[in-house]
Amino acid sequence: MKHPRIGIPRGLLFYSYADLWMSFFRDLGCEVIASPETNAEILKEGLRHTVSDLCLPVKTFLGHVAVLKEDVDLLFIPRHVSMEQESYMCPKMIGLPDVTRACFAHLPQVLDPLFHVKQFGDKAADEFTRPIAKALSLSPVRTAESFRKLMSESFGGTAERYRQACSVLSEDTAVPPASKKICIGIIGRPYLLFDRYLSKNLFSFVRKLGANPVSLRPAETEIREAMTIIPKWVYWDMGKEVVASAHVFFKDDRIDGVINVCSAACGPDSFTGDLIRKRLNQRNKPYMTLSIDEHASDAGIQTRVEAFIDMIAKVTA
Amino acid sequence: MKAFLGIDVGSVTTKVVLIDQFGTVLWNSYRKTQGQPIRALQSACAALRQDMGDVEIGGVGTTGSGRKLADHVVGADTVKNEITAHALSAIHLVPNVRTIVEIGGQDSKLILIRNRVVTDFSMNTVCAAGTGSFLEHQATRLGISIGELGSYALAASSPARIAGRCTVFAESDMIHKQQMGHNLEDIVAGLCDALVRNYLNNLARGKEISEPVIFQGGVAANPGIKASFERETGKEFIVPPHYPIMGAVGVALLARDTRCTRFRGWSVAEQQLSTSSFYCGDCPNSCGVIEINDCDRVIARWGDSCGKWGAQRE
Numbered sequence: 001m002k003h004p005r006i007g008i009p010r011g012l013l014f015y016s017y018a019d020l021w022m023s024f025f026r027d028l029g030c031e032v033i034a035s036p037e038t039n040a041e042i043l044k045e046g047l048r049h050t051v052s053d054l055c056l057p058v059k060t061f062l063g064h065v066a067v068l069k070e071d072v073d074l075l076f077i078p079r080h081v082s083m084e085q086e087s088y089m090c091p092k093m094i095g096l097p098d099v100t101r102a103c104f105a106h107l108p109q110v111l112d113p114l115f116h117v118k119q120f121g122d123k124a125a126d127e128f129t130r131p132i133a134k135a136l137s138l139s140p141v142r143t144a145e146s147f148r149k150l151m152s153e154s155f156g157g158t159a160e161r162y163r164q165a166c167s168v169l170s171e172d173t174a175v176p177p178a179s180k181k182i183c184i185g186i187i188g189r190p191y192l193l194f195d196r197y198l199s200k201n202l203f204s205f206v207r208k209l210g211a212n213p214v215s216l217r218p219a220e221t222e223i224r225e226a227m228t229i230i231p232k233w234v235y236w237d238m239g240k241e242v243v244a245s246a247h248v249f250f251k252d253d254r255i256d257g258v259i260n261v262c263s264a265a266c267g268p269d270s271f272t273g274d275l276i277r278k279r280l281n282q283r284n285k286p287y288m289t290l291s292i293d294e295h296a297s298d299a300g301i302q303t304r305v306e307a308f309i310d311m312i313a314k315v316t317a
Numbered sequence: 318m319k320a321f322l323g324i325d326v327g328s329v330t331t332k333v334v335l336i337d338q339f340g341t342v343l344w345n346s347y348r349k350t351q352g353q354p355i356r357a358l359q360s361a362c363a364a365l366r367q368d369m370g371d372v373e374i375g376g377v378g379t380t381g382s383g384r385k386l387a388d389h390v391v392g393a394d395t396v397k398n399e400i401t402a403h404a405l406s407a408i409h410l411v412p413n414v415r416t417i418v419e420i421g422g423q424d425s426k427l428i429l430i431r432n433r434v435v436t437d438f439s440m441n442t443v444c445a446a447g448t449g450s451f452l453e454h455q456a457t458r459l460g461i462s463i464g465e466l467g468s469y470a471l472a473a474s475s476p477a478r479i480a481g482r483c484t485v486f487a488e489s490d491m492i493h494k495q496q497m498g499h500n501l502e503d504i505v506a507g508l509c510d511a512l513v514r515n516y517l518n519n520l521a522r523g524k525e526i527s528e529p530v531i532f533q534g535g536v537a538a539n540p541g542i543k544a545s546f547e548r549e550t551g552k553e554f555i556v557p558p559h560y561p562i563m564g565a566v567g568v569a570l571l572a573r574d575t576r577c578t579r580f581r582g583w584s585v586a587e588q589q590l591s592t593s594s595f596y597c598g599d600c601p602n603s604c605g606v607i608e609i610n611d612c613d614r615v616i617a618r619w620g621d622s623c624g625k626w627g628a629q630r631e
Contacts, residue, residue, distance in 0.1 A: 041601035197602075201622065264442075277523065291442060298622075299382055304440060307400035311435040316404050 003029060004136065006111070007072030010035045011061030012093060013080060015190040016238075020150055021076065027146050028136060033072065035064040038197035042067055047294060049103045055265040056293050057191050058092050060198060062103055074135065075100075075110045078128070080237075082118035087237045090268050111135050125151070182211040182312050185249030187276075188261035189238050189269075198292060199261055200301045209309050214255065218244035230279045236268040246276040250285055256312045257286035259305070264293035286312050319375030322580070323569025324358065324391065325402070325562070326350065326383030329422025329450055330535060331357035332565040335365060335372065340409050340570055344369050345562050347535075354383045355390055355590050355609070362391070363586040371583055376575030378402075378568025382423075389609055389617035391585050394575040395568060402567030404428050404435050407531045409570055410557055415527045418546070418554065419563070420516065420536035422449040427520040439520045447515035449536045451484050455491065455508055459501065463539075466505055470541025473506030481511025482518075509541040513549050532556050533563040590616075597621055 006025050008014060014021075014034065025032040035042070038060055046063025054062075069075060077097045080089045092099065097112035113131045117124045126144045133143035184206055192198055193215060206213040218226070218241055226247035227233050227240070234240040242260070249255045260276060262269035273289055281287050288308050290301060310316075320343060325332040331354060335344040346361040365372075378395040379387040380402040388396045399419075407417045408430065417428040425448050429437040441447060456463045470476075477499045480490045487508070494504055530552050536542055537560040546554045559566060594607045604621045618626045 036601075039601040040603055286437075300440070300442075303382075303398045303400065306398040307435075307438060310398065310401040311438070314434045315401055316408055316430075317432075317434050 003031060004073040005031045005033065005071070006074045006076050007068040007108075008032060008034045008076045009061055009064035009068055010037065011064045011195070012057055012096070012191045013078070015194050024147055024150055025076075027150070028132075028138060028143065030136065033068070035068045038063070038195050040197075043197070043294065051103075053265075054092065054099070055263045056198065057189070057195075057263055058096070058099065059294065060195070061096070062100065065100055065104065065107075069104065069107055072108055075108055077110055077112050079112050079114045081114065081116040083115070083237045084117050085121075086118070086233065087235055087240065088118075089237050090266075109135070179212055182256045182309060183214050183254055184211050184309070184312075185245070185252070185255040185258040186213050186215045186261065187242050187245040187249065187258060189242065189263075189266075192261055192263055192292065200292075200298050202259075202261065202290075202301070202305070205302060205305060206309070209306060211309050211312075214249075216245055216248060217241065218248055222248050226280070230275050234272060234275070236272070239268040239272045242269070243272050243276060243280065247280050250281055250283060255285070257288070257308060259308065260287070260289045262289060262291055264291045318373075320372045321569045321572045321575075322374050322377045322391075323562075323565035323567070323572065324377070324379045324384075324387045324393070325381040325399070325565035325568070326354050326358060326379065326387045327381045327421055327423070327564075328383075330561070331361060331383075332381075332562045333358070333361040333365060334559075334562050334565040334569055335369065336566060336569045338375075338573060340566070340573075342559055342562075342566060345559065345565070347561050350383075354386055355592065358387055358390055359586050359588070359590070362583065366583050366586060374578060374580045376572030376578050377580045378570075378572035380564050380568045385619060386609075389619075390581075390590065392579040392581040393572075394578050394580075395571045397568050397571060399424075399564050400426055400428060400435070400438050400440070402564045402571070403533065404430060404567070405570050406559075406563040406567035407533065407557075408433050409566070411529055411531055411555070414529050414531050416530040418516075418526075418530060418532045419534040420448055420512075420542075421534040424448060425516055425520060425534070425536075427516075427524060427526075429524060437524060439524065441519055447481065447512050447519065449534070451487070452508070452512065452536065452539070452542075454484065455488070458488065458491075459505065461501075461505075466509070467538070467540040467542070469502050469505040470509045470539070471506075471544060473502040475503055476510050477503045477507035479504070479507040479511040481508070481515040487511060506541060506545075509539070509545040510549075512536075512542060513545040517549060526550050526552055528552050530554050533560045535561045537561070594620070597626065 022032050042063040043060055045066035046059040049062045049066055050059045077100055079097050081094050082088050097110055113128045115128045120127045125147055129144045129147045130140050133140040203213040223244040226244040234243050249258045320335050320337055323334045331348055331350045333346045334342055336342055344365055346364055348357055350357045376394045377391055379393040380397050380399050384396050403419050407414050414430055419426040425441045427439050453463050456466050477494045480486045532554040537556045543554050588611050591610050594605055596603045597606050606626045607620045608615050609617045
């Protein structure tokens, strides 16, 4: 294929690596399109094509595949296994290309390169780009170089640095300087937090209630520090970042309370949620878990968030 | 003297209270919403007017899952979530309250309070297994009224063990227990235990229930549930006199701070209000938009996630 059209479903790791993936394919001379932001139609398509045991973000991802598949030559669904030594993606994410193939009868070619630092170490980027080069009839060496170059623009360029290449999409969520408003630290996996449809517009809702929503990507040092407080290294990729963000927010005096947004059927989140509550919240800051699934109503989420902010504002005092 | 109106439009019942500036309940009404919240609210207002005359209203508060609807119908000064509303009324009544257990028709809450401030809370998720509608459904199935459940439960000698995690399973388990020969009293008591276990597992997990505990919401009417809670936790559960209307009292208390009320006046009881809905087709979200009409005039619209229909209200 000379100039194939590559489709990337706007779900799951898209929210972490979109910038990198899009620039990578564009540099290779491809046309890349992403599915639109999640909406009711996409979620409906996802639910139609899926089995009930999957979590909401995976169901939503399949909805994005459904709306994208007719318009592209190749579907890019990478198989991320480990982003660094002693760290794993959740099994549903590891099996994502297989899950996708199982749920659809007709799909364009699925490009599912493997990213596996645990197995390939520093060669992970080369292994990752090899099948891409093959599918696009490009030189494997040049394709790998192009990928490394993009990574090294902001990071060291080693395979493990790929994990840190993620950018937080769409929301302006830094701690505002010297604000008198209540600041709510919002933690959770990027693909839930920054998918405005799934997270029921949480950031703008918090803002509407007169508080500042704040989110962050923890630095490597902050992750290491958080891991020393809990009994065991969190080996779930992303789960580790969620735990570390909680730690940073609990420490930060400017943050009045923390909301953990998780998906109802998420295994790793049920572990990390408990760790955060029991081990990290040593100063007893207001902390709440918002569990989201396809049945969650906007009203239910809004009632909880309103009550949480009332609690911080000490409305009943 | 001005009085303050508190309205709690819940999923199953609609509560309206009138309080004075000290928080004393002057009048109250508790009626089934029966899927028609506007009608329930209007008939409560008509009854209030009949009993109390044209009371001068100093402020109006609304709460419950239908709080926005109630606001559009009567014109509210404060629209508050149920958790804050329940906490306010319990603290007003028992200033040193530390735990509030509230079980209503479709949802249940646990609120922890220290020094008059809410410190933590939890609410059931979509499943209504541990709530009033679950109890009512099972009572109907057993052929007894919801009001009789408590006395049956208290008369039990050996409560049957019933799975309460899910209404569907609870029902098949109850049928199984009936066919095994357990008597009605033991089954009803088992049902109360199942509801309490469900509540404690889902809402109270990892949270400390410390005294004084206030038990409010419609389900507090059932002494069998109160007894189950006390047996299971070893704590005393206080049921306040106005247990089913505490949410409405809470927002009425809050409405006392109103300077100039938005209350539409007692004519709200007679307005010809109707609702209609449509799906907006302008984007793939196809939100269901709801309108309230006063004769031919649209007085409120909501339900759209972008807010453009809501903004058009006259």
